[in-house]
Amino acid sequence: TKNAIIIGSGIAGIASAIRLQIKGYSVTVLEKNSYPGGKLSSFELGEYRFDAGPSLFTMPHFIDELFELAGKNPRDYFQYIKHDKSCHYFWDDGTTLEADSDIKKLSKKVSETFQTSEGIIEKKLSKAAHINRVIGDLFLEQSLHQIKNFLNLKTAKAILKIGSLDLHKSLHQANQDDVKHPKLVQLFDRYATYNGSNPYKTPGIMGIIPHYEHNVGTFFPVKGMNSITTSLVKLAEDLGVEFIYNKQVDEILLDATQKRVKGVMINGKCLEANVIVSNMDVYFTYKQLLPKIKSPKKTLSQERSSSAIIFYWGIKNEFPELDLHNIFFTKNYKEEFDAIFQKKTMYNDPTVYINITSKILKSDAPDNSENWFVMVNAPANQEQDWDNLISETRKNIISKINHVLKTNIENLIATEEILDPRSIESKTLSYQGSLYGTSSNSKFAAFLRHPNFKRNIDGLFFVGGSVHPGGGIPLCLLSAKIATSHA
Ligand code: FAD
Structure with a gap:
């Protein structure tokens, strides 16, 4: 039998392992950490459980697809529910919006809160659906590096409709044109951060993102985000995939021809394989694993997505005004993004995201307590003075939360852990600690991501957030689908 080695057990590595094993390969996953999942993992802090990375779960059908492909019932392995609220938004001036996922309810609340004209939300979300219809599968579900994928009717139609996709304006400009009210513009601008980009730079075509949140919906795995990893690892093991941990x-x-893979080197030993899938960040794959190969300079020099500072706080109190996803907006979004992407530093009034899984999964925190995952966007790691920036940011976050929730949050923090761009980089070997690989701050970003295969080396594939089609769980799953379809 043919055998395959997967380097890394991030979500895309696990999905690749499952797909190749189903295709008849004998698959081994080599993971440097002692646990699977990479960014999608979890840990405990005293009596509190935290998901370490991703907190927003969209497009669960891409997970179900893997179980179905293996002939299994997804519900025997992995359960999730649809969440009826998309997010609770808070502004410093006291304005709040409890956004429903349901478009009609959201629309009603928006017009009550902001006195906007009727139908503004419906129009915005139907535009998002339109962008998805025209370019969704074209850009995300196939390779952009094969001419044949462009010589078809769907592409021709998309090109004819290009004018309606807001490609020529920034996301911010498109939002301003569409929803006008500054707070609503801010709300829609935030979707740029879903792939670590800057709404003032990323093209309006990113207006596709709210389609997934509102037209398709947001979901919650009943055992937490980490159960995406554990249930897929279980499926892979049931199919016969071997996972080896603590192996970098x-x-x-x-x-000898230099045109075909032979295997991998690990602790001075060669492990042979017919197919190698790298789930390691493509930058480090070239720099560390392929030192003798000419690396694609232009691809590797693309601007990286934003990183983040995360405070995991066990909170000795309950806040009924908060939900699963909460946002406390900055007073000046433009300045915040300038700080992150131009000045490459932290902004002194950051937008704060708080995720609280114990709102749904009670066992994640002790009685009368909550597990807060408090995240602010940060520049990619370029050796800034992080210790200083973290302590300043912590103060700024606390004063913002205290102001909006009229509390003294510092007294309620029972336990704390911190993740920052340096530790994101070292834990999962993600270049500059970027959350989503390269940024989408240019019209051409999609075409400048590394493809899922290497044209002149047979048997070598690339998956994960740093390659096509990009970061985030759903796209990582698609990278595995595209890569393994070539194997
Ligand atoms: P990674 O998770 O990057 O894992 C790569 C794995 O490979 C690691 O386990 C690493 O140890 C291993 N590895 C690397 N090199 C080697 C080597 N040489 N040998 C052996 N093993 C190696 N996405 C969403 O969809 N929703 C969200 O809400 C969301 N929020 C996020 C919040 C945070 C704080 C972070 C960090 C990310 C977030 N993301 C979110 C992005 C999402 O987590 C990533 O896009 C995705 O998990 C990346 O998966 P990956 O397959 O690229 O692998």
Whole structure:
């Protein structure tokens, strides 16, 4: 039988393992950490459980698809529910919006809160659905690096409709044109951060993102985000995939022709394989694992997505005004993004995201307590003075929360852990600690991501957030689908 080695057990590595095993390969996953999942993992802090990374779960059908492909019932492995609220939004001036996922309810609340004209939300979300119809599968579900994928009717139609996709304006400009009210513009601008980009730079075509949140919906895995990882690892193991932990791959070996993979080097030993899938960040894959191969300079020099500072706080109190997802907006979004992407530093009034899984999964925190995942966007790691920036940011976050919730949150923090761009980089070997690989701050970003295969090396594939089609769980799953379809 043919065998395959997967380097890394991030979500895309696990999905690739499942797909190749189903295709008849004998698959081994080599993971440097002692646990699977990479960014999508969890940990406990005293009596509190935290999901370490992703907190927003959209497009669960891409997960179900893997179980179905294996002939299993997804519900035997993985359960999730649809969440009826998308987010609770808070502004410093006391304005709040409890956004429903349901479009009609959301629309009603928006017009009551902001006195906007009727139908503004419906129009915005139907535009998002339109963008998805025209370019969704074209850009996300296939390779952008094969000419044949462009020589079809769907592409021709998309090109004819290009004018309606807001490609020529920034997301911020498109939102201003569409929803006008500054707070609503801010709300729709925030979707740029779902792939670590800047709404003042990323093209309006990113107006596709609210389609997934509102037209398709937001979901919650009943055992927490980490159960996405654990249930897929269980499926992979049931199919016969072998996972080996605490094993960092040192090099990818090619055969004498230099045109075909031979295996990987690990602790001075060669493990042979017919197919190698790298789920390691593509930047480090070239720099560390393929030192003898000419690396694609332009691709590797693309601007990285934003990173983040996360405070995991066990909170000794309950806040009924908060939900699963909460946002406390900055007073000046433009300045915040300038700080992150131009000045490459932290802004002194950051937008704060608080995720509280114990709102749904009670066992994640002790009685009368909550597990707060408090995240602010940060620049990619370029060796800034993080210790200083973290302590300033912590103060700024606390004063913002205290102001809006009229509390003294610092006294309620029972336990704390911090993740920052440096530790994101070292834990999962993500170049500059970026959350989503390269940024989408240019019209051409989609075409400048590394493809899922390597044209002149047979048997070598690339998956995960740093390659096509991009970061975030759903796109990582699609990278595995595209890559393994070529194997
Ligand atoms: P990664 O998770 O990057 O894992 C790569 C794995 O490979 C790691 O386990 C690493 O140890 C291993 N590895 C690397 N090199 C080697 C080597 N040489 N040998 C062996 N093993 C190696 N996405 C969403 O969809 N929704 C969200 O709400 C969301 N929020 C996020 C919040 C945070 C704080 C972070 C960090 C990310 C968030 N994301 C979110 C993004 C999402 O987590 C990532 O896009 C996705 O999990 C990346 O998966 P991946 O397959 O690229 O692998």
